[in-house]
Amino acid sequence: MPELPEVETIRLGLQKYLIDHEIEDVHVRLRRIFSGETSMCKGAKIQRVRRFGKGLLIDLDNDYSIAIHVKMTGQLLYARDFSFAKVSTEKLAICKIDVGNLPDKYTHVIFDLDKKAKLFYRDVRQFGWVKVLLTKDVGNLPFFKNLGPEFFKELDLARFEQILKKNKATIKQVIMDQAKMAGVGNIYANDGLYLAGINPKRAANSLNMKEQEKLFNSLEKVMKKGIEVGGASEWSYVDVLGGAGQYQDFFQVYNQKGKPCKKCKSMIEKITLGGRGTFYCPKCQK
DNA sequence: AAGGATACCTGAATGC
DNA sequence: TGCATTCAGGTATCCT
Numbered sequence: 001m002p003e004l005p006e007v008e009t010i011r012l013g014l015q016k017y018l019i020d021h022e023i024e025d026v027h028v029r030l031r032r033i034f035s036g037e038t039s040m041c042k043g044a045k046i047q048r049v050r051r052f053g054k055g056l057l058i059d060l061d062n063d064y065s066i067a068i069h070v071k072m073t074g075q076l077l078y079a080r081d082f083s084f085a086k087v088s089t090e091k092l093a094i095c096k097i098d099v100g101n102l103p104d105k106y107t108h109v110i111f112d113l114d115k116k117a118k119l120f121y122r123d124v125r126q127f128g129w130v131k132v133l134l135t136k137d138v139g140n141l142p143f144f145k146n147l148g149p150e151f152f153k154e155l156d157l158a159r160f161e162q163i164l165k166k167n168k169a170t171i172k173q174v175i176m177d178q179a180k181m182a183g184v185g186n187i188y189a190n191d192g193l194y195l196a197g198i199n200p201k202r203a204a205n206s207l208n209m210k211e212q213e214k215l216f217n218s219l220e221k222v223m224k225k226g227i228e229v230g231g232a233s234e235w236s237y238v239d240v241l242g243g244a245g246q247y248q249d250f251f252q253v254y255n256q257k258g259k260p261c262k263k264c265k266s267m268i269e270k271i272t273l274g275g276r277g278t279f280y281c282p283k284c285q286k
Numbered sequence: 287a288a289g290g291a292t293a294c295c296t297g298a299a300t301g302c
Numbered sequence: 303t304g305c306a307t308t309c310a311g312g313t314a315t316c317c318t
Contacts, residue, residue: 002311071312125295127312169289185311235311300308
């Protein structure tokens with residue numbers, strides 16, 4: 001599913017619940033999304049959980065890591081003592097999860113942990129992946145190898161400006177290109193461009209310095225808000241306990257076609273850019 | 287080399 | 303009601 005704020009929310013949850021758990025067994029129910037040997041997990045303890053862009057790394061204490069990308073509809077769900085009482089059963093558009101019934105037909109990998117806990121990888125569209133490999137080899141995985149500088153980490157305003165200057169594709173496509181800069185997906189791209197007052201169809205290299213700075217700050221602002229409220233559960237995203245985030249209540253333009261702009265009251269329009277739904281205010285975003 | 291279309295999947299919403 | 307079409311937060315690959 002998610003973008004930087006959603007994956008970071010997942011990471012925080014995994015970090016909170018998984019540390020020091022031992023992996024007793026691994027069950028792979030959909031071979032296609034899994035690579036590596038399940039035996040490399042068995043008996044290992046979980047040391048830490050890292051995130052690079054929208055990718056997750058669960059580091060074990062035996063020199064191996066579990067690399068996970070949830071793509072559009074992947075979910076990581078943690079269960080302890082088979083008590084799912086805290087889990088939200090809120091209805092979501094794609095997945096109505098009754099976590100108490102896991103594993104269901106969409107649960108593709110099951111990690112049996114010690115203390116009667118489990119970690120489920122669930123993915124309706126099966127686009128995501130789970131890979132077990134030596135920690136030192138993670139950087140060779142194409143996804144991690146091709147990842148550009150990341151928001152809130154190496155990507156500062158100066159590097160952001162350099163990247164925009166070099167690219168003549170539309171600004172929205174450039175900020176969403178994970179090889180150019182890591183973290184922004186469709187929701188936060190739409191909302192960040194709106195806050196900055198920049199039309200998503202503009203060529204990236206046409207932004208002046210003031211606009212570049214405004215956009216950089218706006219993207220960090222919307223993603224910070226996203227993290228603060230636990231991500232956007234407009235579609236299938238949930239946190240590791242199955243609960244919904246709140247960012248959908250703060251959408252500026254994403255999925256707001258036909259609704260009034262919060263600044264000028266004109267209608268929000270929807271177009272397609274790079275094959276993705278693109279929402280903007282034609283009056284405020286020039 | 288960069289940019290577009292397409293492919294990977296399934297389910298929900300929409301249209302007739 | 304049923305059936306077809308469109309769309310969904312991502313990335314990889316093939317083509318021009």
